Amino acid sequence: MLDFNSIEQLDKVATPFWYYDMDLFRRTVDHVAELSAEHGIKVHYAVKANVEKRLLEYISGKGFGADCVSGNEVLHAHSCGFPADKIVYAGVGKSDKEIYQALQLGIEAFNCESLQEIYVINEMARVCGLKANVSVRINPDIDAHTHKYVTTGLYENKFGISRHEFDKLIGLVQKSENINFIGLHFHIGSQITRVEEVYALECRRVNEIVAYFERNGLEVKNINLGGGLGVDYDDPDENPIADFGKWFGTISSNIALHEGQTVHVEPGRSLVAQCAALISRVLFVKSGETKNFLIMDAGMNDLIRPALYGAYHKIENLSAAMRPFFPTHQAYDIVGPVCESSDVWGAGRLLPLSVRGDLMAIRSAGAYGQVMSSRYNMKDMAPAVFSDAMDEAPSRTDYFAV
Numbered sequence: 001m002l003d004f005n006s007i008e009q010l011d012k013v014a015t016p017f018w019y020y021d022m023d024l025f026r027r028t029v030d031h032v033a034e035l036s037a038e039h040g041i042k043v044h045y046a047v048k049a050n051v052e053k054r055l056l057e058y059i060s061g062k063g064f065g066a067d068c069v070s071g072n073e074v075l076h077a078h079s080c081g082f083p084a085d086k087i088v089y090a091g092v093g094k095s096d097k098e099i100y101q102a103l104q105l106g107i108e109a110f111n112c113e114s115l116q117e118i119y120v121i122n123e124m125a126r127v128c129g130l131k132a133n134v135s136v137r138i139n140p141d142i143d144a145h146t147h148k149y150v151t152t153g154l155y156e157n158k159f160g161i162s163r164h165e166f167d168k169l170i171g172l173v174q175k176s177e178n179i180n181f182i183g184l185h186f187h188i189g190s191q192i193t194r195v196e197e198v199y200a201l202e203c204r205r206v207n208e209i210v211a212y213f214e215r216n217g218l219e220v221k222n223i224n225l226g227g228g229l230g231v232d233y234d235d236p237d238e239n240p241i242a243d244f245g246k247w248f249g250t251i252s253s254n255i256a257l258h259e260g261q262t263v264h265v266e267p268g269r270s271l272v273a274q275c276a277a278l279i280s281r282v283l284f285v286k287s288g289e290t291k292n293f294l295i296m297d298a299g300m301n302d303l304i305r306p307a308l309y310g311a312y313h314k315i316e317n318l319s320a321a322m323r324p325f326f327p328t329h330q331a332y333d334i335v336g337p338v339c340e341s342s343d344v345w346g347a348g349r350l351l352p353l354s355v356r357g358d359l360m361a362i363r364s365a366g367a368y369g370q371v372m373s374s375r376y377n378m379k380d381m382a383p384a385v386f387s388d389a390m391d392e393a394p395s396r397t398d399y400f401a402v
């Protein structure tokens, strides 16, 4: 259960805001630290899911590494306590400046996504008189059975290097004197719910690919399987922590390792999604010709997932839950203030009778929420409020008591 402190306390805060239940966050990270140690799996947190300093400092303090996808993420992760030799950097389009900065920092690995990128990194390292650690991202052509926008491991996707270039790749790595080849990287998609089926298949494909590289003279020390573990958006209270036991168990029983090899994973969403809610207030209740609208002060500029992926987020009326008599329920289209018809939090949602000023929680918003928000329509950016630092939250000002 997400701990909302008291509704009275939340009610004093200016909306919208991102509310972080730090207790649930720490419990999730601690659980993953313990389980991954038992399985001998190394965890790199995928920073892109949430870049809040307080979260990153806690995660780095637990000894996790960081998986980054831009030069700024690399620098930010480093400033939040991740040592350079625990930072890996993926992405199909690394700019010269980004490569240069990461080279100077001496990161654990560039996860390279094309032959040309390997060539450029080798040249840049030569000019700088350095050696770059390189892992190669492979496209294994596996269907992750998830939304097509977050599917990354099929041949039709832009990510990784695919089979027809393996021999060229091996030749290039062998003759590149300023790179130090350390392993292979895979990431086939996000919000994967068919965990056993998809990861068992991924591991079997990875075993074949690793064997091919080693037969051809490249020693694969690190096998990085990427992230992707899904969370329960339908029922976050029933499943506040994703099933890491199932994920790690599936990997351990399907991956073939020999002496000197280590498995790495890069969870983002599953570490942070459930610990936060976007808290918003009902501005107006409007009865349309065919439906009732609840118009909220948070919109698609704050959390774009419903508009972009048609994603479902559970929505609760926190204020109604406090009213003395159990109110009747009604179907609402819950919408934001942005001038786009896709700015809908949920259509036809059954909620207790709701009124202007009610506080609403849009659940499971900790991953790909705050990081993807924008100032579209020149809206203010919603601040983060932490359950263990409520005194730092911005206070609500009522302009008119209506």
Ligand code: LLP
Binding pocket: 046, 048, 049, 067, 090, 150, 187, 189, 190, 191, 226, 227, 228, 229, 266, 267, 268, 269, 270, 305, 309, 367, 368
């Ligand atoms: N590793 C790499 C190379 C990635 O590209 C990603 C996510 C991850 C790890 C972490 O995956 P996770 O454990 O979070 O599934 N904005 C979308 C999700 C995009 C995921 C991008 N890559 C959403 O809101 O659903």
